[in-house]
Amino acid sequence: MYKYDQYDQRIVDARVDEFRDQVQRRLSGEMTEDQFKPLRLMNGLYLQLHAYMLRVAVPYGTLDSRQMRMLGHIARKYDRGYGHFTTRQNIQYNWIKLEDAPDILAELATVEMHAIQTSGNCIRNISSDQFAGAAADEVADPRVWAELLRQWSTFHPEFTYLPRKFKICVIAADEDRAAMRLHDIGIQLVERDGVLGGRVFVGGGMGRTPMIAPEIRDFVTADDLLSYVEACLRVYNRYGRRDNIYKARIKILLHEIGADEYRRQVEEEFVAVKALGVDPPKAEFDRIAAMFAPPAFDAAASAGVDRSDPDFAVWLDQNVSAHKQPGYAVVTISLKPIGGIPGDASADQIDVMATLAERYSFDELRVTHAQNIVLPHVAQADLYTVWQALTEAGLAEANLDLISDIIACPGLDYCSLANARSIPLAQKIASRFADANRQRDLGELKLKISGCINACGHHHAGHIGVLGVDRKGTENYQLLLGGSGAEDVSLGKITGPGFDEDGVVDAIERVTDRYLAERAEGERFLDTYRRIGMEPFKEAIYG
Amino acid sequence: MKLLTGNDLPTGDVVWWTGSGWSRHVADAVDVGTQGEAILQVEEGARRVNVAYVIDATPTPDGPRPAHIKDRIRAVGPTVRFDPASAPDAAVPQVI
Numbered sequence: 001m002y003k004y005d006q007y008d009q010r011i012v013d014a015r016v017d018e019f020r021d022q023v024q025r026r027l028s029g030e031m032t033e034d035q036f037k038p039l040r041l042m043n044g045l046y047l048q049l050h051a052y053m054l055r056v057a058v059p060y061g062t063l064d065s066r067q068m069r070m071l072g073h074i075a076r077k078y079d080r081g082y083g084h085f086t087t088r089q090n091i092q093y094n095w096i097k098l099e100d101a102p103d104i105l106a107e108l109a110t111v112e113m114h115a116i117q118t119s120g121n122c123i124r125n126i127s128s129d130q131f132a133g134a135a136a137d138e139v140a141d142p143r144v145w146a147e148l149l150r151q152w153s154t155f156h157p158e159f160t161y162l163p164r165k166f167k168i169c170v171i172a173a174d175e176d177r178a179a180m181r182l183h184d185i186g187i188q189l190v191e192r193d194g195v196l197g198g199r200v201f202v203g204g205g206m207g208r209t210p211m212i213a214p215e216i217r218d219f220v221t222a223d224d225l226l227s228y229v230e231a232c233l234r235v236y237n238r239y240g241r242r243d244n245i246y247k248a249r250i251k252i253l254l255h256e257i258g259a260d261e262y263r264r265q266v267e268e269e270f271v272a273v274k275a276l277g278v279d280p281p282k283a284e285f286d287r288i289a290a291m292f293a294p295p296a297f298d299a300a301a302s303a304g305v306d307r308s309d310p311d312f313a314v315w316l317d318q319n320v321s322a323h324k325q326p327g328y329a330v331v332t333i334s335l336k337p338i339g340g341i342p343g344d345a346s347a348d349q350i351d352v353m354a355t356l357a358e359r360y361s362f363d364e365l366r367v368t369h370a371q372n373i374v375l376p377h378v379a380q381a382d383l384y385t386v387w388q389a390l391t392e393a394g395l396a397e398a399n400l401d402l403i404s405d406i407i408a409c410p411g412l413d414y415c416s417l418a419n420a421r422s423i424p425l426a427q428k429i430a431s432r433f434a435d436a437n438r439q440r441d442l443g444e445l446k447l448k449i450s451g452c453i454n455a456c457g458h459h460h461a462g463h464i465g466v467l468g469v470d471r472k473g474t475e476n477y478q479l480l481l482g483g484s485g486a487e488d489v490s491l492g493k494i495t496g497p498g499f500d501e502d503g504v505v506d507a508i509e510r511v512t513d514r515y516l517a518e519r520a521e522g523e524r525f526l527d528t529y530r531r532i533g534m535e536p537f538k539e540a541i542y543g
Numbered sequence: 544m545k546l547l548t549g550n551d552l553p554t555g556d557v558v559w560w561t562g563s564g565w566s567r568h569v570a571d572a573v574d575v576g577t578q579g580e581a582i583l584q585v586e587e588g589a590r591r592v593n594v595a596y597v598i599d600a601t602p603t604p605d606g607p608r609p610a611h612i613k614d615r616i617r618a619v620g621p622t623v624r625f626d627p628a629s630a631p632d633a634a635v636p637q638v639i
Contacts (some may be wrong), residue, residue, distance in 0.1 A: 027553060029590050047594060049617050051555035099553040341623055412613060413621035421616075423623045473611055 001064055001364060002147045002291045004112045011155065012109045015116060019043050020102035027099065042122075044115030045101055049416050052096040055118040056108060060128035060146040060170070061089030061367040065358035068365055070111045072350035078104050083350065085335060085343040087407055087458055088167075089127050089367040090118060094414050116154065121162045123153035123233075127169045129177050130332075130366040133292065134376040136324040139191045141292045142172040145198075145225065148280060148288060152226055159233055163240035164248035167205070168229070170198075179369060179461055179485030181213045182206055184250045185232055190219065197221040202232055202262065203254035206455035210491050211251040214259045216266060224270075226279045231269035235262065294325070295362035301327025301379050312387050314436070315398040320383065323376075329383060331361075331375040332368070333390060334397040334405060338434045339427050342408040343371030345395075352393040360386050369458075369485075370407055370446075372400070402439040403447055403512070404430040407458050411451030411468060412475070418451035420468025420475035421501075425449055428505050433512075442512055445525045446484075461485035463526045464511060465492040466504060477504040481511065481537055482529045495538055507541045514540035544574040544602055546609065547582055548617065549595030557617050558592060565592060569618035570606035 004012070019039070026036040040046075044055040056071070063071075071091055075083045078100050079093040086092055096104065108114055117124055126146040133141045149168055153159065159166070169180045172189035180186035186201040197219045204213030220228045236250045239257070254262050280288075303326055307313040321330040333353060336342050345353070353373055357365045360382045366374035378386055390396040399405045406429060409415065411422030426449055433439055448462030452469075459465035465480035476498040483492030499507055512525070514537055519528045529537070546569075547560035558565040559572035560582060566572070575582060579597035586592045599610040609615045616622060 027590075033587075033593055047550060047555060049613070050557055050620060051550075097554045412616055413623055416613075418613075421622060423621075427623070475612065 001062060002059075002143075002288065008112070008151075009109075012112070012114045012116070015043070015114065016102065016105045016109050019105060023098060023102050038120070040098075040101075041119040042116070043101070043105065044118035045096070045098070046119065047416070048094065049412075049414055051094065052098055052101065053414070054093045054096045054101060054104060054115060055086070056091050056093070056113060056115050057118050057125045058090050058113075058367050059150050060126050060132070060143050061130055061369075062128075062132075062143060063357075063365045063367065064363045065354040065365070067111045067113055068350055068354035068357065070108065070113065072347040072354065074104055074107065075350060076347040082344050082346045084341075084410065085345065085367050085371050085373065087369050087371060087409070087456055088125055089130075089369055090125055091367070092410070094410070119165075120160075121164050121166075122160050123149075123156065123162075123166045123168060126150050126153070127167065127178055127183070127369060129171045129173060130368040130374045131177060131321065131330055131376065132172070132366075133294065134323050134325075134328075134330045135173050135175075136322060137175055138172040138189075138324075140172045140189050140196055142170040142187075142189055144285075144289045144292050145187065145189065145222070146170045147292070148226060148285070149229065151288075152230075152278075159237065162233075162237055163242045164245070164250075166233070166236075166250070174487060176485070176487040176489070177368075179458065179489075181489045182210075182458075182461060182485055183213065185229060186213050187225070187229075189222070192219050195221055198225050198228075200228060200232070202266075203251040203259070205249055205251045206458060206460045207249065208246065208453040208455075209249075209251065210455070210460040211255065212489050212491065213251075214254070216259065216263050223279055224274065227273045227276075228266075228270055230278050231266045231273045234269050234273065235265045239265075295364075295377055297325045297328060297377070298379065301325075302381055303327045305380050305383055309384070311391075311398075312384055314440075315387055315396055316383065318398040318402070318440070319400045325377070327380055329378050329380050331378050331383070331386060332400050333373040333375065333395050334399050335372050335395075336399060336405045336430065337394060337397050338399075338404055338430045340430075341423050342406050342426050345373075349393050349395055352389060352395065356386055356389055370405065372405070398436065399439060401444045401446060403433045403442055403445040403464075404439055405446070406430060407446075407448040407462070409450050409452075409457035411449075411457075415451060415456075417454055418468065419453075419470035420451050420477065422449045422451040422457055422466075422468060425466065425468070425477065425501055425504065428501065429508060432505050432509060442516070443524055445512070447508070448483075458485060459483070460491045461489075462492055463524075463529070464508060466508075469498065471498065475501065477501065479504060479507055479511075479541070481534060482526065484526060488526070493534060495534065495541055497542075510540045511537050544600050544607060545576060545579055546572045546598050546600045546607055547575045547579045547595060548572070548598060548614065549583075549587075549592040552590050552593040555593075559618075560586075560595075569609070572600070572607050574602075574607075
């Protein structure tokens, strides 16, 4: 894992001091809210429906146990005893006091954490594959490049005031576990003739105008990657629209000028940028890369697990994934208990996960964009012990990628932008499909709920998606089918007229019933949908 | 009726204009009629409230009921239970 050097620590500490002064000036009346708002947003502090909300950055979703414990401590000391893990691999606290915010940031800084660039029209937290460093199918650890991009983008003077927010994702495997092509820039590290480089996709995103990023460069060598990304940003910064917030994302620029013209301009800019020496010297790259070296795995670790406990066996099949190191496994901890709040964890649960990481996962945790937590390096011999501890903490729901593993944004219960509630709907759907056998029979089914068109709940990318809208002052829910954020990326299509809260739960059940009636051997829901199309499902829903 | 609502500056708590000050309980809110904007200017200037605005509401025997669901949720808090570690069937506020 990356450890701060003196420069990292100095800039984070300086930012805490600066923000403490800004808060004091706001509280004393030296600054108006209009003056203060952009400053607090630069430090991840929003004013939401009920209170201030603080979004803390978790770079590429990677944490150690000390950092995780700090997140629990903040939940306990400054919030109401819990935190909300987000679809951007970050964590949010819903009940923060402005007067406490500087102290919170100061405490975060002691464990190399901050809230910088978790809001505003800048380059946001770089996202990545939660299985990085553990996945058998990766060509390299993508976090090395994610960290490089983090350092390059932090306080980048040219990209602090972009036309709109900007999200970058780096993966290094063919299996896309991070919705890479739904980012402003998505990079897939690949090897060509023994040379490491990246495929570069630009102009993806969700929101009110969802788009899948087209490939702009099929291969740029790793040595040139940073320069190429800078060129991509420069063209956007120059031509992206600043006159209309709804047309300001890079996806709109690509749509308007076309991928070919955008590519031409980027290639031209790339030549100019390359001469500037943006890419890191080898020694600096090697310094960063060394911090992501594989942990000291036990080469003699025994493979094979005693499956005699049936509940454990179910969890093993659902929430434990293969590891590239023999004798180890990747554990995904579901934060989706039936009837619970997707992505929420209490301070005590956060502490339990930190302890398990410290003892059984080489001190590492990951936050996933699906709002779950990963222990990336668990010896197979320790899996039963880990499962027992998770069970005791209410964290052993065996539902990864099943219909109750729902992504949901905070929705109208917390968010000032939302039009409809997401969490109660997620709770109702999970409760309707609570039967574990029924869920497993349905198989992989990714259900995603957003409480407004901004799509923080990734509804466009759900096999089944739900979008909450305001219909004459009443919550209404549109249903979408056929989306995917994985390597088989696609955007969901709206089924037809929307529903009230109970109505959409019924409609989802009619969709799953039709799937069960139609599916061929081995087909997931998404496969069946793609084979038979929307019509049979519309017929099931609307008659 | 018209209510004036906003957030307490240092804490962010949702507050309601009572006629003489700010309360955290919507039941204490009073009809500001056409005076909302004027009160807002004075109170924001004195930093006794932040990001205040006027909303429509209906008087009921239990106190004012904000017209829009967003303001009703602001008035009573999230409609989901606070503690994720509590029992999944724990009661949630029935407010909407």
